[in-house]
Amino acid sequence: MITFSKSALPKSGAVIVPVFADGANTAAFDNLDDMTGGALSRAVKAADFSGKQGQQVDVIGPDGINNSMILLIGVGSKQDMTALEAQNLGGKAVARFFRSPEKSISIALEGFECDGQEAGDLHAAVGFGARLRAYSFDTYRTKAEKSELPSLGKVTINTPAAAEAKKAFADFDKIAEGVFTARDLVSEPANILHPETYAARCQELESVGLEVTVLGEKEMKKLGMGSLLGVGQGSVRESKLVVMKWMGGKKGQKPVCFVGKGVTFDTGGISLKPPAGMWDMKWDMGGSAAVTGAMVALAGRKAKANVIGIIGLVENMPDGNAQRPGDVVTSMSGQTIEVLNTDAEGRLVLADALTYTQEKFKPAAIVDLATLTGAIIISLAHEYGGCFSPDDELVTALTDAGKATGEELWRMPLGKAHDDMIKSDIADMKNIGGREGGSSSAAAFLKRFVSDDIPWAHLDIAGMAWQNKDKPTCPKGGAGYGVRLLDEFIRANYEN
Ligand code: BES
Ligand code: MN
Ligand code: ZN
Numbered sequence: 001m002i003t004f005s006k007s008a009l010p011k012s013g014a015v016i017v018p019v020f021a022d023g024a025n026t027a028a029f030d031n032l033d034d035m036t037g038g039a040l041s042r043a044v045k046a047a048d049f050s051g052k053q054g055q056q057v058d059v060i061g062p063d064g065i066n067n068s069m070i071l072l073i074g075v076g077s078k079q080d081m082t083a084l085e086a087q088n089l090g091g092k093a094v095a096r097f098f099r100s101p102e103k104s105i106s107i108a109l110e111g112f113e114c115d116g117q118e119a120g121d122l123h124a125a126v127g128f129g130a131r132l133r134a135y136s137f138d139t140y141r142t143k144a145e146k147s148e149l150p151s152l153g154k155v156t157i158n159t160p161a162a163a164e165a166k167k168a169f170a171d172f173d174k175i176a177e178g179v180f181t182a183r184d185l186v187s188e189p190a191n192i193l194h195p196e197t198y199a200a201r202c203q204e205l206e207s208v209g210l211e212v213t214v215l216g217e218k219e220m221k222k223l224g225m226g227s228l229l230g231v232g233q234g235s236v237r238e239s240k241l242v243v244m245k246w247m248g249g250k251k252g253q254k255p256v257c258f259v260g261k262g263v264t265f266d267t268g269g270i271s272l273k274p275p276a277g278m279w280d281m282k283w284d285m286g287g288s289a290a291v292t293g294a295m296v297a298l299a300g301r302k303a304k305a306n307v308i309g310i311i312g313l314v315e316n317m318p319d320g321n322a323q324r325p326g327d328v329v330t331s332m333s334g335q336t337i338e339v340l341n342t343d344a345e346g347r348l349v350l351a352d353a354l355t356y357t358q359e360k361f362k363p364a365a366i367v368d369l370a371t372l373t374g375a376i377i378i379s380l381a382h383e384y385g386g387c388f389s390p391d392d393e394l395v396t397a398l399t400d401a402g403k404a405t406g407e408e409l410w411r412m413p414l415g416k417a418h419d420d421m422i423k424s425d426i427a428d429m430k431n432i433g434g435r436e437g438g439s440s441s442a443a444a445f446l447k448r449f450v451s452d453d454i455p456w457a458h459l460d461i462a463g464m465a466w467q468n469k470d471k472p473t474c475p476k477g478g479a480g481y482g483v484r485l486l487d488e489f490i491r492a493n494y495e496n
Contacts, residue, residue, distance in 0.1 A: 001134060002127045002155050002169065004162040009035075010106030013154075014069040016093040018112050019044070021051035021077045027111030028158070032070060036062035040070065052076060053085075056092070071096055081114035084406045086122050087129030090155075091472035094133040097152050104154035112159075120164025123157055127165065128172035130155045132473040135180055137187040171301045175487050178297025179480035185289040186465055186478030190265035190282040195232070195313035198264060198285070199240040202292060202311075209299040211245040220352070227331035228352035231345045232314035234269060234322025240313040241353065244295045249306040249494065254364035256305065256494055257357045258295075258486060261346045261370035262288030262313040269316045269342030270324055283478065284346070286465025287369035288313065290482025297487045305494040310357050312349040316342070328427045332356060333449055338427040346372045347445045348431060354449040365394060365455040367489070368446065369482050370462075375438035376412075377463040384410035385464050385481070388443035389457035397493050398457055398485070404492070405484035406473075409459065413437075418444035 008031060009015075017029050017040070025033075033040040039062035043049070047057045055074035061067060073092055075085060090107065097105050107130070109123050136150050159165055185193065185201070193201075199214045206212050217238050220229055225241075232239030242262075247255070266281040267273060273281065283289075288311035295309040323329070327339045329348070332355040337348065350368055357366060369385075376386045385402070387409040389395050395411050402409040418440040421433030429448060433441025443458050450456040464481040467474060474480070 001153065002131050002157065002173070004123070004127065004157045004159060004166040004169065006160060006162040008108070008110055008158055009065070010108070010156055010158060012068070013104040013106060014071060014097055014102050015065065016071045016073060016105060016107045018075045018089050018109070019049070019051040019072050020075060024078060026109070028108035029111070031110070032065065032108065035064040036070070037064060039063070040072065043072065049074065056096070078114050081117070083117065083122065083125040086125035087132070087406070088472035090126040090129030090131075091133035094130045094152065094155065095470065095472070098134060098150050099147060100151060102152055104156065105152065106156040106158050109157060109159040118161070118164065119159065120161040121168050123159045123161055123165040124168035124172060127155070127157050127169045128176065129473045131173065131176045132179060133475065135183060135475060137184065137477060174300030175297045175484060177300055178293040178483045178487065181296045182289040182293030182480035182483050183478040185292060186283045186286050186480070188282070190315070194237040194264045194315055195240045195262070196237050198262065198313050199242050202242045202244060205244060205292070205296060208296055209246070210295055211247070213243040215241040223356065224330065224332045225352035225356070226329040227337055227348045228312055228314065230323045230327065230329040230339065231263070231269070231316055231348050234317040234319030235315035237315050241356065242311050242313060244292065244309040246295055246299045246303065246308075247306045248298070248303050253306050255308045255361055256490065257361055257363040257366045258291040258307065258309045259350060259353050259357055259366060259368040260288030260291035260309065260311040261285065261350055261372065262311045263346060263349065264313060264315050266316045266343070266345065267318055269345060270318050270322050271341045271343040272318055273343060280466065283466050284371050285313070286371045286461055286481070289465070289480070290369045290461065290486065293480055293483035294486035297483055298490060303490055303495060305490050307490060308361055308363070310353055312353040314345075314349055316345045331449070335429065335448065336427040338424040338430040340430050341432045344431045344442070346370050347442055350446055351449045354446065358450060358454055363454060366450060367398065367457050367459065367486070369459045371465050372460045373439045373442050373462055375435070376460040379412070379439060380410055380463055382463045382467060384408045386410060386412040386439055386460040387457060388412050388414040388440065388460065390414060390447070391455045391457065394455045394457050398459070398489055401485050401489040401492060405488045407464075407481055407485040409485070412443070413440055414443045414447065419447070
């Protein structure tokens with residue numbers, strides 16, 4: 001879908017031209033302006049267009065080029081240009097034409113450059129943004145009008161650095177596949193994607209080079225995973241634990257492990273959630289989707305690192321056989337848990353997944369991802385994932401990866417006071433700590449299942465897995481949040 005061409009001018013379709021705010025026109029702009037007899041300069045004047053970010057002007061059917069449209073997109077000042085801004089440019093270009101009669105568009109980038117970035121890399125980033133935005137989930141729309149469905153099939157990036165950009169784009173392309181894998185998983189309704197079908201989909205990922213193992217309830221019972229199994233007890237679907245391995249690093253090098261919450265639907269269980277908005281709980285497997293997508297990305301670009309993804313797949317249902325508030329379960333670690341609220345189920349799933357991970361794989365580090373608490377949305381809205389960890393270095397590595405990819409994290413507190421909140425009268429701990437600091441007491445719960453000598457971080461992504469608003473590189477809906485972050489975290493810290 002994304003191609004790079006050295007020719008300065010496209011042969012057909014609409015053309016997109018970036019415009020800097022500081023007045024310096026790109027060569028692409030000047031060329032097209034000449035070819036159209038000054039149509040671009042006239043449009044800039046008439047629309048009072050200054051090249052500020054967020055500004056766009058349609059130049060409809062100017063003479064001299066393709067009889068098509070030219071879209072000017074403001075990209076802000078040249079000094080502030082970053083790879084992420086370049087991605088946004090590509091995303092905005094696609095957004096404008098994705099569901100239009102256009103079948104192909106071109107982004108004219110000659111002279112679109114900035115300090116500190118090779119043109120090839122910058123232009124590849126434009127392609128990445130375009131690719132990320134060209135996503136839709138239309139599986140179940142059988143009656144959609146043609147105009148509602150994607151029409152755009154081809155995006156050409158016109159750049160003198162075409163060869164370099166194409167090379168740099170190869171990895172981006174694989175990362176985008178990982179992001180789309182995650183978006184697809186998050187978007188599927190829970191009658192289609194439940195623990196059994198989800199595990200089967202993971203199994204299919206052997207085709208991209210992952211080694212996949214699936215544990216069923218029998219195996220998990222044998223391992224003593226009473227905490228995870230208790231959550232799935234009310235479901236007619238069998239709970240699963242899926243392990244996906246990518247061992248692209250040195251032999252014998254300890255793996256990094258990603259652990260994901262995969263609650264394919266969270267009704268709350270007997271502590272039933274209110275009906276309004278309950279449909280959102282189809283994406284309560286967003287942590288597991290990020291892990292799965294990241295594994296696809298890493299395998300796709302043949303990352304030189306050993307990475308293992310472990311996801312706990314359960315459906316949290318009320319039922320005659322469901323667990324009750326007040327039940328006490330024994331986790332794989334041997335620690336007992338008083339389940340005071342069956343809706344605080346994610347931590348119960350992760351507890352056993354974490355114990356299994358650390359016992360089985362002796363990891364160099366563990367990062368878990370989960371749509372764990374509503375409270376994190378109150379704290380951080382839909383802007384940051386919450387990062388909880390006692391390990392300063394790991395926090396820095398993760399927040400840096402977030403900044404680099406635009407999938408940002410914010411460190412949240414995790415202290416002894418939070419651990420005190422989950423003391424139980426009759427068991428080793430209880431599974432709720434109260435409303436106040438609810439995200440931190442949830443993190444404190446998880447911490448009890450990881451030994452102190454393993455670097456560990458917990459990412460609460462409840463506010464990030466699903467976005468209700470379009471963003472330049474992500475249409476509203478399943479965001480695939482976490483895939484780029486985890487991929488970058490591996491690339492920057494564990495390769496070479
Ligand atoms: N899956 C929810 C958290 C959630 C809420 C994710 C909203 C995305 C959007 C989680 O299992 C849950 O129900 N958490 C409870 C915990 C409480 C019972 C301690 C919550 O946040 O209310
Ligand atoms: Mn819940
Ligand atoms: Zn949940």
